[in-house]
Amino acid sequence: GDSVTQMEGPVTLSEEAFLTINCTYTATGYPSLFWYVQYPGEGLQLLLKATKADDKGSNKGFEATYRKETTSFHLEKGSVQVSDSAVYFCALSSSSGNTPLVFGKGTRLSVIA
């Protein structure tokens, strides 16, 4: 079945450092791909998405490109802030949408001043 693998954390960075969180997937057909963010004590928020190969999703300085040849959707940000400290989840939806989203296990990011 479909699956998502993302890098294990925790990831600790200094403010203004470059961030990469790796995400790879296994799926049949052409899934849509998502990154969600969860701040402490809250639910998940959709951060960005991409629906077809070579699409780039972007939001709040975060970017991820849908790479079908490497089955990847890595999250990047050029300069992180303390306020970016959160848990990040990579997810995919099947081409048909007949099954719920498949989530990765989450990566905790801590940004220190």
Added chain:
Amino acid sequence: EADIYQTPRYLVIGTGKKITLECSQTMGHDKMYWYQQDPGMELHLIHYSYGVNSTEKGDLSSESTVSRIRTEHFPLTLESARPSHTSQYLCASSFSTSPYEQYFGPGTRLTVT
């Protein structure tokens, strides 16, 4: 901004009590989901519904039950709470059209003593 609500936000209850966690959405989404989130952050799908009078069990075996009598409402019930039910419960909803992204509520933190 997605409009999905969960009540209560926090609940502390004794063993053996019956509890219902409420989830409502005002977006007209036909699909709704319940997740249990463990302290290690991973999400576990416990129930989902693709429409009124339709419910399915998820990947994680759960002693809870759900109902879907109205499109906007998807309550989760525990007939007899146990300490092992202590967890964060997240409700989500989505449309049936691509790309099928889910919108999450703020969660209910349940503690069973």
